[in-house]
Amino acid sequence: MLRLLADENFDFDVVRCVLRRRQDIDFVRVQDSGIGGADDREVLEWAARAGRIVISHDVRTMTRDAYTLVLEGRPMLGLVEVSQELPIDRVIEDLILFVDCCEPPEIEGPVIYFPL
Secondary structure, three states: OOEEEEOOOOOHHHHHHHHHHOOOOEEEEHHHOOOOOOOHHHHHHHHHHHOOEEEEOOHHHHHHHHHHHHHOOOOOOOEEEEOOOOOHHHHHHHHHHHHHHOOHHHHOOOEEEEOO
């Protein structure tokens, strides 16, 4: 099962609701992982070492750093960019579907955009 890391700016209500609906999903926040305040590249590198996929609303800088890591041949397990325009219930459903339907090797490296 996929392990998720919510970026610092990611909507905590989404994290809380996903965990309320599915206690078996391994979903932590940057703030709770000991790397709060780290820059985007550090978050992506930490997530790769921890075997986590980063979930973010930060399309501008997080996406750039993710592609840079891939181009450098550095580990980057994956990044999911979630539009802030999506209704919260849709984001929750999409994240649960994503976790249920994907395995880490299938998504290693790319940036995935929600809505699916």
